[in-house]
Amino acid sequence: MFLEINTPEWSIFEWKIEKVVVPTQLWDICILKNHQPIISIVKPWIVKIKLYKQQIQEFIKWTKFLFEDDWLCLSVWSGIIYVNWTEVAILVSTVTSEIQTDDQVLEKMKKDMEQQIKEIKTKWSLDEIEKAFLHLQKITADLKLYKIKNKS
Numbered sequence: 001m002f003l004e005i006n007t008p009e010w011s012i013f014e015w016k017i018e019k020v021v022v023p024t025q026l027w028d029i030c031i032l033k034n035h036q037p038i039i040s041i042v043k044p045w046i047v048k049i050k051l052y053k054q055q056i057q058e059f060i061k062w063t064k065f066l067f068e069d070d071w072l073c074l075s076v077w078s079g080i081i082y083v084n085w086t087e088v089a090i091l092v093s094t095v096t097s098e099i100q101t102d103d104q105v106l107e108k109m110k111k112d113m114e115q116q117i118k119e120i121k122t123k124w125s126l127d128e129i130e131k132a133f134l135h136l137q138k139i140t141a142d143l144k145l146y147k148i149k150n151k152s
Contacts, residue, residue, distance in 0.1 A: 001018070001031070001034075001035075001086050001087070002014075002016050002087050003016075003017045003049065003087075004087075005074065005090045006090070007091075007093060008093065012095045012097065013049070013095075015049075017050060017051055018032075018050040018051060018052050019032045019049075020047065020048065020088060021047070021048040021049075021071075022042060022047055023042060023043050023044075023045035023076075024041060024042060025040070031088055033085075033086055035083050035085065036083070037084045037085065039083075041078065041079075041081075042078055042079045042081050042092055044075075044134050044135075044138035045076065045140075045141045046073050046075055046141050046145065047076050048068075048071040048072070049073075049074070050070065050071055050072075051072060053070075065097050066097070066145060066149050067148075068148045068151070073144075073145060074095050074097055074145075075095070075096040075141040075142050075145045076092045076094070076095050076096075076138075077093040077095070077138050078134055079091045079092030079093060096142055106139060106142055110136065113135055113136045113139055114136065116132055117129065117132045117133065
């Protein structure tokens with residue numbers, strides 16, 4: 001199965017893969033070859049990609065992606081996923097493949113966003129609350145990616 005992950009600016013990933021786990025609004029979905037065609041909304045979190053065993057070393061040699069238990073991990077912002085039997089296309093607004101920020105900065109960003117959400121809730125602006133929660137999910141995903149990086 002072929003996976004393509006794009007942002008509006010560039011193509012971040014194009015590779016033949018074994019399977020992929022994608023966070024959607026309802027649940028994480030695992031997509032294997034010959035998956036029923038779907039279109040869904042991607043939520044901010046971690047996309048996990050399983051490469052074929054024989055490709056992992058070759059892939060690691062040419063990239064700076066992070067791996068957790070043979071799963072390539074990317075932190076994504078919201079977007080859409082399109083699946084058509086043997087092809088998967090994910091279009092998201094941003095992707096983080098390697099964390100450059102340390103955990104203290106990310107933790108502070110997370111606390112600041114949690115405080116901002118409390119303040120937004122008093123205004124009852126559902127649109128602002130939703131945007132803030134999505135931002136919080138992305139920061140939390142980046143923290144998870146940071147932990148994966150430091151485990152390696």
